[in-house]
Each structure stands twice: as C-alpha cells, then as structure tokens.
Amino acid sequence: MQKKTLLILIMMIATLISCNNSTQSESENVLSENNVPKNLNEALNQIDNDLSDSLKTEIRRMTESDFVSESHFGFGIGMRNEWKLWKDSDLSKYFNSIGINHPDDMSGIILTSFHRKLTENQIKLDEQIAYYKDYWDGVELTRLPEETEFPEQNLEFRVSRNYGHYTKDKKWGTVYIQTNPKTDYIWIYDYFYGWKKIDLTTKDKLDKAKIQQTESILNEIYSE
Incomplete structure (x- = not known):
C-alpha cells in the first residue's frame, strides 16, 4: 500500500511539473523556468504555495528518506532542469556561495528541507551543507564546461x-x-x-x- 501511495504521489508531482493549469499562467506552475527562486527560502515557499493541500498531506505521511529518494528523479529532475541548476541560475549561484556545487546536492537539500518544513522539523541547513562537503572532500569536482x-x-x-x-x-x-x-x-x-x-x-x-x-x-x- 505504501509503495502504491508513493507511486501515485510521484505521478501527481510529475503531472504538476509538466502540465499547465488553465487557471494559472506558466510562471505560476510548481516549477517554472520563468520564476526561478533566488535562494532556499524562496524555493521552499514556491513549492509550498503551489502544491495542493492534499498532496502536501501525502508528503507528510512519508518518511524523509522515502520522500527524498522517491522524488530524486521525477520531481528532482524537473527541479534541476526548470530551475537551471545545471547552469548559472540565481538559485545555482546561491548554492555555490554556500559551498554546494553539484545540482543533485542542491535538489537534495531542497527536497530534504521541504519535507522538514512540512513536518515542522528543523531544516538544519548547516548540517546538510556539512554532509555534502564531507562527501566531496578530496574528490575532484568534474563540472560540465561553459x-x-x-x-x-x-x-x-x-x-x-x-x-x-x-x-x-x-x-x-x-x-x-x-x-x-x-x-x-x-x-x-x-x-x-x-x-x-x-x-x-x-x-x-x-x-x-x-x-x-x-x-x-x-x-x-x-x-x-
């Protein structure tokens, strides 16, 4: 039952990413390349404002680990692409400024922080940053050229x-x-x-x- 709920949830999020709502302009979609957040707080607020209450209820029922891992490819890909985390968007530059360089890590922090915000837990951004810095410590970063x-x-x-x-x-x-x-x-x-x-x-x-x-x-x- 839980796996079925996860599948339905990811499909609902993917639909929100890919489809335009007739009552909303393109810039009001959950993830829009025309409305890229400038920092983590703006990203969390944008997702929170645009997801339905029923969808947020389903997310609250999931564990943090399940939500982040299950969302990495569906919701996460949309986030990395539409918010141009692979390129030099304002949001990407924000993460670079706090020591986060890989788009997968950026979306991971956003997803983790969003779940914690919904479940009224502390975001603990410093701890998240430290985790990824420790992971990459000594590893040669290999980014795509300009x-x-x-x-x-x-x-x-x-x-x-x-x-x-x-x-x-x-x-x-x-x-x-x-x-x-x-x-x-x-x-x-x-x-x-x-x-x-x-x-x-x-x-x-x-x-x-x-x-x-x-x-x-x-x-x-x-x-x-």
Missing part, C-alpha cells in the same frame, strides 16, 4: 553518470550525455577524457553499464 567551450552549438546535457573509486583514490568522475540529438550520433563529455561523439549503440551500452563498469567502457570508447 557552453562557449562546447564542440557544437545548441547541445543539451541533462543526463550524467557518476563513477570512480571515492574511498580508494578520491576520484569521482562524471560523464555527461547529450539529450537533444538531431542525428544518430551524440556527444559525451568527461573531465578526464574530454569530448567524444558516439553512436546510439555505444550510448545504449553506456546507459546499461553498472557504475563499476563505466570507467572501463569509457576507456574503450576513447581509445577508438
């Missing part, structure tokens, strides 16, 4: 895969995968390997690889 450094114009990278051996050598790589291909070839980027154009068969192989297989597959791709 668009001016892209090999072609109008490329979008909304999917990435992390890999590496954090506990072994503090290496944590990230390969970014183009999400708006116009042909049978797409671009990928990795800090340690650089740019590479691959076919869809190779992309499928990369998509299906387990995290411990990713680096060896990248070695094959970039050796060709």
